[in-house]
Amino acid sequence: MKFTFAHNNFNVIDLDKSLKFYEEALGLKEVRRKEAADGSFILVYLGDATTSYQLELTWLRDWEKDSYNLGDNEFHLAFETEDMEAAHAxxxxxxxxxxxxPAMGIYFINDPDGYWLEIVPAKRS
Structure with missing residues (x-):
């Protein structure tokens, strides 16, 4: 039996704001969307047009708080880039x-909901 990664999920408060952020900051674009018939949720899957891996953003209509409890932000997603200098700028x-x-040559950005995203240089062989 073999398992492969499919996607990760982040719940978001403002879906449009999050979609704009992920496209501007990381170049991720919507690849598919699922909306509940009753309007209670929207799932948007983002892709990088290079790998099959996806980030699922979930918006919940009935979420009554203005944020999600992210704990100590000890979990994160990591993104590689060929141009750390341009990405950092x-x-x-x-x-x-x-x-x-700087000692490790990495940094983190946070999205509109406070999720941390690690930026690392692409591995060179």
Whole structure:
């Protein structure tokens, strides 16, 4: 028996704001969407047009709080980039860098709901 990664899910408060952020910050685009017949939820799957891996954003109509409890933000998704300098400059301009570790050559950005996303240099062989 073999298992492969399919997607991760983040619940979001403002779906449109999140979609705009993920496209601007990481180039992720909507690849499919599922809306509940009763309007109670919307699932939007984002892809990078390179891998089959997807990020599922879930909007829940009846969520009554203005945020999600993300604990200590000890979990995250990581994204590779070929151009760390340009990525860092873009994210700095967007004001979304939340933590930097220059010694490791990485940094983190946070999305509109506070999820942390790690930016790492692409592995070179």
């Amino acid at each position: 873009k994210h700095k301009e967007m004001g979304c860098i939340c933590f930097e570790n």
